[in-house]
Amino acid sequence: MCSTPNPVENVFCSNCGARLVPLTSAAVPEAKPPAPPIKGLSLPAKPELPGETQASEEPPSPPAAAEPMEPTAPAPEPATEEEHVPEWLARLRETSPAQQDEESPATEESAPLPEWITPTTAEPTPDQALSKPTEDELPEWLKQAHIGQTQPPELTSETEDEIPDWLKQAQAQAPVAPAAAENEQAPDWLAQAAAESASTEEATQAEPTEAGEPEPVSEVEPVQAIEPPKEPEPLVPSEPLIESLEATVGSALAQAEAEPVAASPSAAVEDDGIPDWLREAAPPATPVEPPKELEQPLPSEVPAWVAALKPADVMAPSLGASENEAVEAAGPLQGLRGVLPLALAIAEPHPPTETSQPASRADGGSIFESILAAPTAAAPAAKPARRALTMRPLIYLLLLLAVLVPFLLPYDITSSTFNIAGTPAAGFYDTLQKLPAGSTVLLSFDYDPSMSGEMDLLANAVVRDLVQRRVNIIAVSTLETGPQIAQRILDSAASATSQYTYGSNYLILYLPGNEAGLANLATAGPATATDFVDKKSAGQFPVAAKIRTLRDVAMVIDFAGTEDALKAWVEQVQPRVNVRIAAAVSASVEPKARAYRSANQLTAMMSGLMGAAQYEVLSNQPQLAVISINAQTAAQLVVVFVIILGNIVFWISRARGHAT
Amino acid sequence: MTDIIGVWVGAVLTLLVFSYLLGDTPLFRLAQAIFVGVAVGYAATVAIYLVLVPKLFAPLLADAATNWPLFVPLILGLLLFTKLRANWAPIGNLSIAFLFGVGAALAIGGALSGALAPQLAATIVSLSPAQGWGTVVNNLLLVIGTIGAFLSFRFITSAQRPALRALDGAARRWGYVGRWFVLVAFGAIFADTAVSRITILISRVYYLLHNWLLVIK
Numbered sequence: 002m003c004s005t006p007n008p009v010e011n012v013f014c015s016n017c018g019a020r021l022v023p024l025t026s027a028a029v030p031e032a033k034p035p036a037p038p039i040k041g042l043s044l045p046a047k048p049e050l051p052g053e054t055q056a057s058e059e060p061p062s063p064p065a066a067a068e069p070m071e072p073t074a075p076a077p078e079p080a081t082e083e084e085h086v087p088e089w090l091a092r093l094r095e096t097s098p099a100q101q102d103e104e105s106p107a108t109e110e111s112a113p114l115p116e117w118i119t120p121t122t123a124e125p126t127p128d129q130a131l132s133k134p135t136e137d138e139l140p141e142w143l144k145q146a147h148i149g150q151t152q153p154p155e156l157t158s159e160t161e162d163e164i165p166d167w168l169k170q171a172q173a174q175a176p177v178a179p180a181a182a183e184n185e186q187a188p189d190w191l192a193q194a195a196a197e198s199a200s201t202e203e204a205t206q207a208e209p210t211e212a213g214e215p216e217p218v219s220e221v222e223p224v225q226a227i228e229p230p231k232e233p234e235p236l237v238p239s240e241p242l243i244e245s246l247e248a249t250v251g252s253a254l255a256q257a258e259a260e261p262v263a264a265s266p267s268a269a270v271e272d273d274g275i276p277d278w279l280r281e282a283a284p285p286a287t288p289v290e291p292p293k294e295l296e297q298p299l300p301s302e303v304p305a306w307v308a309a310l311k312p313a314d315v316m317a318p319s320l321g322a323s324e325n326e327a328v329e330a331a332g333p334l335q336g337l338r339g340v341l342p343l344a345l346a347i348a349e350p351h352p353p354t355e356t357s358q359p360a361s362r363a364d365g366g367s368i369f370e371s372i373l374a375a376p377t378a379a380a381p382a383a384k385p386a387r388r389a390l391t392m393r394p395l396i397y398l399l400l401l402l403a404v405l406v407p408f409l410l411p412y413d414i415t416s417s418t419f420n421i422a423g424t425p426a427a428g429f430y431d432t433l434q435k436l437p438a439g440s441t442v443l444l445s446f447d448y449d450p451s452m453s454g455e456m457d458l459l460a461n462a463v464v465r466d467l468v469q470r471r472v473n474i475i476a477v478s479t480l481e482t483g484p485q486i487a488q489r490i491l492d493s494a495a496s497a498t499s500q501y502t503y504g505s506n507y508l509i510l511y512l513p514g515n516e517a518g519l520a521n522l523a524t525a526g527p528a529t530a531t532d533f534v535d536k537k538s539a540g541q542f543p544v545a546a547k548i549r550t551l552r553d554v555a556m557v558i559d560f561a562g563t564e565d566a567l568k569a570w571v572e573q574v575q576p577r578v579n580v581r582i583a584a585a586v587s588a589s590v591e592p593k594a595r596a597y598r599s600a601n602q603l604t605a606m607m608s609g610l611m612g613a614a615q616y617e618v619l620s621n622q623p624q625l626a627v628i629s630i631n632a633q634t635a636a637q638l639v640v641v642f643v644i645i646l647g648n649i650v651f652w653i654s655r656a657r658g659h660a661t
Numbered sequence: 662m663t664d665i666i667g668v669w670v671g672a673v674l675t676l677l678v679f680s681y682l683l684g685d686t687p688l689f690r691l692a693q694a695i696f697v698g699v700a701v702g703y704a705a706t707v708a709i710y711l712v713l714v715p716k717l718f719a720p721l722l723a724d725a726a727t728n729w730p731l732f733v734p735l736i737l738g739l740l741l742f743t744k745l746r747a748n749w750a751p752i753g754n755l756s757i758a759f760l761f762g763v764g765a766a767l768a769i770g771g772a773l774s775g776a777l778a779p780q781l782a783a784t785i786v787s788l789s790p791a792q793g794w795g796t797v798v799n800n801l802l803l804v805i806g807t808i809g810a811f812l813s814f815r816f817i818t819s820a821q822r823p824a825l826r827a828l829d830g831a832a833r834r835w836g837y838v839g840r841w842f843v844l845v846a847f848g849a850i851f852a853d854t855a856v857s858r859i860t861i862l863i864s865r866v867y868y869l870l871h872n873w874l875l876v877i878k
Binding site: 394397400401404405408409449451452453454455457458481482484485511513516517520531533536538568569571572573575576587588589590591592596599600601602608609610625628629632633636637640 | 700704708710711712714715767768775776779780782803850854857860862864865867870877
């Protein structure tokens with residue numbers, strides 16, 4: 002109820018359309034309370050047609066039957082037929098294709114209707130046919146009511162006989178034009194009501210006479226007319242009962258047609274007017290559950306602080322047209338445009354902003370452009386490259402001659418210049434000379450074929466001397482190629498000595514595992530290793546049968562081509578068994594070996610071609626090392642000469658550079 | 662006949678390697694590929710016939726119950742094959758971890774007992790003139806060079822106190838001297854390396870002249 006003052010004869014509120022007078026009489030003692038209207042639903046339970054959508058968006062208007070009737074017009078005029086059309090018929094008209102075409106042509110043209118709407122607009126479906134009752138299906142009493150609605154009520158004698166007395170009286174009193182005679186026959190309460198209605202009619206009839214002039218407020222009906230009666234009095238309907246029944250039945254049919262029941266405020270208002278018997282006859286309305294998904298807030302419901310964060314107004318000028326900005330389709334920002342414009346700002350190309358560049362930067366750009374435009378000059382660094390290309394073959398040639406010529410000369414250059422006394426090779430030779438015949442030494446061949454050109458000279462010199470002195474040899478190697486090298490050297494030395502055989506006087510073993518293999522050798526001895534030639538255990542050979550640990554060998558001689566090989570022996574074997582180790586190493590390993598020798602970690606050491614040549618001279622077996630020493634000396638002289646010449650050229654060119 | 666073929670093969674490969682003096686030629690790359698392939702193949706053959714067969718497979722096939730501990734290195738070795746596939750590679754980390762763990766333990770223990778302690782002890786020398794002036798000078802150079810080499814790797818900001826500042830200046834100067842010792846040591850290592858490579862060159866030239874060309878006897 003909107004508490005708007007309405008005339009007494011109004012059944013529905015002229016403002017909100019709510020029924021002012023209950024349809025059932027007050028004599029019914031216990032009327033069931035109307036079902037509480039379901040509020041807060043914005044989605045209709047039944048899909049609405051476009052015409053209905055417009056109607057639902059508009060404020061609820063009172064039904065046509067609730068319009069205040071003109072008391073002075075008992076016969077319905079053609080213009081007022083629309084007002085007397087029952088609600089169910091009005092709805093059917095709204096859903097008819099012809100009417101839809103008239104009402105919303107633009108809607109159909111702009112957007113095609115969905116499939117669920119199309120059959121209803123094209124031709125009536127069976128459901129629609131059921132919802133529109135034909136005259137045959139209508140009951141007899143409803144036919145009469147319908148006839149009485151569509152046609153002007155002309156009471157014939159036959160119909161007058163069928164109408165009960167109370168209805169006749171009501172029809173006679175329904176027209177507001179009262180007659181004096183009738184007023185006399187009417188009861189007191191009816192006469193009073195008629196008098197009040199007559200006064201109201203006078204007020205309403207005065208309006209056309211005073212066309213264009215607003216009625217003063219003081220002339221409005223007194224407030225007592227809208228005061229509710231203190232006692233419930235039986236109200237006489239101010240319109241014919243047939244119309245009331247039509248309206249009731251029509252609304253009931255429309256309600257039965259709609260499944261599920263549309264819970265709208267208008268429906269709730271109509272529900273109030275349904276009689277109990279019709280409400281019970283109607284199918285039970287299934288409760289409409291609200292959709293589980295959260296309703297998205299409308300833009301008007303967005304909080305102020307969120308709206309304040311909307312950056313569209315700020316970013317729009319910089320980003321250009323705001324029409325390209327995305328509209329948020331979901332979430333609390335639904336409906337807002339340009340809330341998150343960063344992605345667009347990155348993805349879409351936009352004109353570069355004109356920034357003021359410093360003058361130095363602009364000058365740098367112009368200089369860079371001029372450099373690019375200038376013709377390329379020849380690279381000045383070509384001279385050193387040419388010089389290097391010319392000098393390099395010359396150095397190669399000088400070194401080759403220094404190596405070749407000594408081999409071709411008949412006389413020895415350096416033999417007379419040997420100073421063997423006090424050299425490491427002499428100490429090494431003296432150490433080995435202390436080994437008794439028949440003793441066993443362990444030789445480690447820790448170099449690969451790439452170093453054999455140097456290391457073979459040392460190994461050959463030492464092995465020949467040991468074999469000639471009949472010292473037993475157990476050769477080991479931690480490299481895969483070491484046993485092959487050892488076999489070649491030992492077989493060569495053994496072939497030059499009688500009764501020096503493999504297994505009895507010398508043995509070749511392979512020690513896998515590098516440092517781990519050496520550590521295992523130090524603790525377990527060589528008996529667990531595998532023979533290289535016969536692939537047998539070392540313990541099966543006589544030369545290794547009596548060697549249980551490394552302490553049983555007289556000495557370890559390491560032919561080390563690299564620092565790591567020598568370091569492995571010094572670090573892994575000597576601390577464990579404290580065996581004497583002598584090293585015959587490459588010249589590149591000599592600094593390291595000297596440090597070990599100075600710390601007495603090596604018993605003796607010699608290195609390089611010079612050490613091999615010295616050992617050959619000491620052992621009276623001049624071989625390849627002595628022959629090669631001349632070439633070694635000549636090559637070293639060439640290298641020294643090249644170094645000195647290069648430095649002289651460098652200083653001269655530097656002086657010329659300073660002078661120029 | 663076999664020796665002749667071997668000499669010819671060795672001589673040709675030597676010349677192919679020497680072709681590097683003209684640049685990175687395909688002949689040098691051919692010799693390089695042959696050397697790497699022969700070395701790897703030979704190493705694999707040695708590992709199979711000297712390690713796997715006599716020390717792993719033969720004992721397991723002969724008496725697996727007695728030699729059951731050999732299954733541990735067998736499994737660890739098989740796990741290394743998982744490194745061939747990226748998805749299974751983490752499984753092989755167990756073997757790699759075992760190898761690295763053993764290697765690191767041996768290296769650290771050997772460095773402490775076999776290199777650091779003996780080398781530190783070797784620097785404790787006598788400077789008594791009774792040993793002769795040559796020995797005294799040698800030992801003095803040893804001490805100065807060793808400590809100077811350590812001080813040359815000293816990266817400490819100068820102190821504020823005068824006494825510490827003087828000490829810092831002395832250490833800086835000593836470190837500067839020690840840097841020259843380091844440079845001399847690097848020069849000696851480089852010279853020895855050059856001598857070693859010249860020796861190898863001489864051996865190859867002698868091989869060509871003596872074994873292949875038979876120019877010299």
